[in-house]
Amino acid sequence: MKRAMTAAAAACILATGFAGTGVSASPVAPGDVVFEDGAVAASLTGMPGDPVAGAEIYAEKSVGNCVSCHAVSTLPDVQFPGNIGPALDGAADRYSEAQLRGIVTNAKMTFDGSMMPSFYKVTGFIRPGIGFTSKPIAPEDITPLLTPEQIEDVVAFLMTLKEQ
Amino acid sequence: MKFWAYTALAGALAIAHAPLASAEMAEDELVINDDIEIVTKAPAPAHLGAFDEIYSGWLFRSEDTRDVQRDDFDNPGMLGVESAMEAWDSVEGTAGKACSDCHGALEDGQMVGVRAVYPKWNENAGEVWTLEQTINTCRTERMGAEAWGLNSKDMTNMSALMSYESRGIPMNVAIDGPAQETWEKGKEIYYTRYGQLELACSNCHEDHYGDWIRADHLSQGQTNAFPSYRLKDAALVSIQNRFKGCIRDTRGVPFDIGSPEFTALELYVASRGNGLSVEGPSVRN
Numbered sequence: 001m002k003r004a005m006t007a008a009a010a011a012c013i014l015a016t017g018f019a020g021t022g023v024s025a026s027p028v029a030p031g032d033v034v035f036e037d038g039a040v041a042a043s044l045t046g047m048p049g050d051p052v053a054g055a056e057i058y059a060e061k062s063v064g065n066c067v068s069c070h071a072v073s074t075l076p077d078v079q080f081p082g083n084i085g086p087a088l089d090g091a092a093d094r095y096s097e098a099q100l101r102g103i104v105t106n107a108k109m110t111f112d113g114s115m116m117p118s119f120y121k122v123t124g125f126i127r128p129g130i131g132f133t134s135k136p137i138a139p140e141d142i143t144p145l146l147t148p149e150q151i152e153d154v155v156a157f158l159m160t161l162k163e164q
Numbered sequence: 165m166k167f168w169a170y171t172a173l174a175g176a177l178a179i180a181h182a183p184l185a186s187a188e189m190a191e192d193e194l195v196i197n198d199d200i201e202i203v204t205k206a207p208a209p210a211h212l213g214a215f216d217e218i219y220s221g222w223l224f225r226s227e228d229t230r231d232v233q234r235d236d237f238d239n240p241g242m243l244g245v246e247s248a249m250e251a252w253d254s255v256e257g258t259a260g261k262a263c264s265d266c267h268g269a270l271e272d273g274q275m276v277g278v279r280a281v282y283p284k285w286n287e288n289a290g291e292v293w294t295l296e297q298t299i300n301t302c303r304t305e306r307m308g309a310e311a312w313g314l315n316s317k318d319m320t321n322m323s324a325l326m327s328y329e330s331r332g333i334p335m336n337v338a339i340d341g342p343a344q345e346t347w348e349k350g351k352e353i354y355y356t357r358y359g360q361l362e363l364a365c366s367n368c369h370e371d372h373y374g375d376w377i378r379a380d381h382l383s384q385g386q387t388n389a390f391p392s393y394r395l396k397d398a399a400l401v402s403i404q405n406r407f408k409g410c411i412r413d414t415r416g417v418p419f420d421i422g423s424p425e426f427t428a429l430e431l432y433v434a435s436r437g438n439g440l441s442v443e444g445p446s447v448r449n
């Protein structure tokens with residue numbers, strides 16, 4: 001699994017390197033993500049994420065806002081974490097990268113009926129609005145809560161949460 | 165389900181159903197003005213399978229916020245009540261009548277207990293009405309006055325006066341007979357996961373009351389304390405305006421205030437609190 005990832009990333013870097021235009025492999029669309037027992041094996045972007053950017057997305061209210069439900073003890077600067085979901089310390093000891101990617105992409109594929117929002121999904125909502133404006137959004141205008149890059153960044157951040 | 169999924173799920177369930185009464189909820193009693201005893205904990209009504217005990221949202225607020233509600237001199241919501249007391253005796257509309265012309269002076273106590281049974285089936289209209297809808301019908305049909313906006317300041321103040329008149333009396337809305345169909349509809353709405361975050365009322369107020377959602381301490385989302393003075397908004401907030409905010413927070417589109425959906429939801433949520441005292445105007449953060 002890890003080898004496949006690195007190979008894919010390498011292929012990507014090579015591709016962009018040769019093209020010289022910064023164009024990378026096109027990301028997997030929300031409807032095309034392949035889940036296996038809740039896990040998603042391949043990077044949504046074909047590239048590894050950035051754990052530092054991931055930590056910001058995790059903590060930022062206007063982006064991932066994971067902290068509204070989770071705590072991470074190594075981020076003491078993040079104020080008022082929630083306790084709806086389990087603390088994420090040691091998440092990378094409990095789950096593989098593919099499993100974590102699956103949870104962040106669509107937690108309901110791992111935890112049946114989970115309260116955790118599906119961060120990479122664009123269909124199947126009841127009365128969806130434009131952000132927090134209370135105004136209705138047209139189904140074709142719905143974008144996922146996180147971009148593929150942001151998902152990969154968050155996954156990379158979660159992979160740093162090791163205790164063992 | 166895979167093993168690791170199962171353990172995580174079991175863990176989450178344990179969190180939700182841990183004895184949070186002691187750990188996360190205030191052990192406190194509410195006696196307003198050293199006089200009116202408020203029931204903030206009661207056995208759950210029989211129709212509510214989810215838990216055994218129901219709690220007022222007051223128990224989930226900080227000590228400072230709880231204290232503001234103990235005394236009417238400190239409670240900013242009382243200004244709304246006082247303003248409605250004036251409106252009660254003021255003639256308005258083409259019929260030349262005030263509320264008091266039909267319902268007597270407030271001291272006569274004809275409004276005592278009214279709040280506790282609303283929303284309520286209205287035989288003439290053939291539907292369930294909220295207290296606000298009933299007040300508006302008095303204005304338009306009996307006073308010849310203009311309807312108030314259901315979420316207007318005048319209306320919320322009058323609604324707060326109705327709560328004030330019933331303070332301490334246990335909520336007791338009827339859910340059977342002609343109201344049953346509306347109640348069922350409200351129950352369905354309560355368990356529907358709205359918006360892009362796909363959250364139902366039950367996700368927050370049934371599965372996770374006592375937990376923290378970021379800086380907010382989740383209560384059971386009871387309606388017995390409305391209208392409620394929100395320190396953050398520096399204003400009295402109506403029940404359905406609170407519902408609107410909660411659905412907006414799911415990245416969803418709320419129903420309109422006064423819509424059949426919100427009236428049904430209000431009846432259902434009120435019935436979950438049957439047994440808790442009316443405590444409006446309450447104070448919340």
